[in-house]
Amino acid sequence: MRWNIEYKETWLHQANPTAKLLLFLPMFVVIVFVHNPNVLINWTIGFTVLFMLFSGYRMKHVLLLFMPFLFIFISTSSSMILFGKGETTWFRWGLVHITEESFYRGVHLGFRTLLFAIFGLMFALTTKPVLLFYSLMQQAKLKPKYAYSFLAAVRLLPIMLEEFQTVHQALKVRRAAKAKGFRGKLELVKRYAIPLLSQSIRRAQRIAVSMEAKGFTNERTRTFYYEVTFGKYDVYLFVVMFVIVVVGYYMADAFPYVAIKDVR
Amino acid sequence: MQKKGLKLTDVLTTVVIAIVFGIVYKVWGPLYYAVKPLGLHLDQLIYGMWFIAATVAYLLIRKPGVALLAEVAAASGEFLAGSEWGLEVLFYGFVQGLFAELVFAAFRYKRFDVAVVSLAAVGSTIASLVLDFYKGYIDQLAWWNLTLFIGARFVGAIIIAGVFAYSLVKALEATGVTQLLRPTTKEDYDSLDK
Structure with missing residues (x-):
């Protein structure tokens, strides 16, 4: 559902809702099986830029919407940072035990949540619920x-x-x-x-x-008030996402921010 | 007795109830991270609210598939309202609903008491923990911390999605509105013969 704040219709709004779901949902699985924090940092930057440039919302609104993400970032990473397992101790105070391993694992979790949140917001802000359900009926049956x-x-x-x-x-x-x-x-x-x-x-x-x-029953062959189809914008979205994913992955190997490659 | 799948009436009622809970789910997010005092997992006690749509809808409508549909619909509502967790709520919703549904199916959709819904709440908790295991590396927490985490989530789930959901539906039954929803039972027919 969209808030009543002004926005421009960009190509992200034009993309087919089902196509967006089909592109975004597998990313969840992909992200869960990435254990290298460098990759997630690159992807977070890439998709944040995509969101800021093409969501069609004013920058101040975008920044306002990003505020809760900071809380989420801190709250998901904090318990792992403070109480996670690890060998190289940085700090110990009572039950609190911060290690190098737990710190990077915590930050990794923070970025992971951030990415899910960006995908969620990108979908929710650029999709009309009515068209989503019409598209699901027509494309996803x-x-x-x-x-x-x-x-x-x-x-x-x-x-x-x-x-x-x-x-x-x-x-x-x-x-x-x-x-x-x-x-x-x-x-x-x-x-x-x-x-x-x-x-x-x-x-x-x-x-x-x-x-x-009034006949809103279970007929498979019915006509629709809104005709929703796949189009060129779905291809654009696929290409852009593919580029961000591949470049981010490659850059994480070539120019890593942190030396750790696997946080497990 | 009709034994077909869900009718439009059932689907619509389930979805409407679920969307109400979807809004609750959305509001629950900020509350959840507000009560997160530095990793001591008190927040896990209120996690169970995110399982309640499945159990309430099942208790109200009492048909196969309703629990799963309700949890998915509530998660979609939360998602479309712009949840802070974004995409992942859809996966969590689906798996939590599925596990609750499996518990109800294990009792052949014939029991509607507090024990069964509590068991469904436990099922949803297990589902959420399985996803957390992959997504949140929870096995990498220190053991005392992990025990606290899991324990608090189970307790909260049983209290909220089990006992509280049951008492909520009992109160709704007192309003008489549930008579609109439930399929006619054998007892209803028997009472006509008396």
Whole structure:
């Protein structure tokens, strides 16, 4: 889902959503089996540059969106840095035991998470949910009942948000919008969840009945309001990603930043 | 008794519930890294929230495939809302949902009590640990730290995705809305004959 901030339509927006998924998802597997931090650093730089140049968003917005990534980077790398196994001790204080090996492993994990986050953001910011599900029906042969259910559910979100505010105000007036302790907090979650869920279920039932009546059923041969196809931009994306991956891999061998080649 | 696959009604209801949880999943992210006090793994106690869509949806709709669909849909919702973890939530969602589904399948989709959903929560925990093993090198943590990590995640999962999910659905049953969802059972037919 896109935020309501202004952006230009770039070729990344034009690329086919299914093609984007098919290119991005295997990267997860590839990245998980890379153990050389130099490669990940190069890839992170490459894909960050791609994102900044072609996402079509203003630089200040991009930087704002990158802020949480810093927290993620620190939080994923910190426990491995502080408590990981290793031989060459740098620092020891009580339970904290920082070694050279654990430090690089921690940083490697940080970059790995950063890469996943960049791919995720790149996809989410350049893809319209409606076109994603239309494309999945047409290119990936997703059954219409699933795709249209998702689309209907996405459309219901604003109503749910409004309901959430109503419940929140009702609880506030009755001084029931706060609770103490773990148990209290769980009770509080229930106080919000029960009305929201029950209303959503009722609404989903009604919508499903009317959708069935209007023929949103499981026909394989159906026509679509939006025709989505593969195109030249998918080829561009493939080429760019291929270049970043190969060049990054080669550069990591030729000009490494750190001497460690395998963090395991 | 109808024994066919999921109908549009089931799918839509599951997805709508799951998307609600998808938003919760998204909000849970910042909370998760806010309570991460320097690696002592207190954050793992709240990890279980990311398993709850599967168990709640299964308890509500009580049909095969619902747990997997719900967890995948919730993960997609989280992903499309711009999760900090990006792509990986899709993989985690799928595998966690699959393991929960396998637990329900092992009981032939005939039990809907707190023990089974807790077991499904344990299944999802194992799924997430398997992925963490590859992605996060968790086997390279010092042993005491790893024990704390795994223990806290199991405990949190059982409390949130098991016990809490069950009590949530019990409360929803009191509103009467669940009668819309569940397939008619043999008892329902029997009660007509009395």
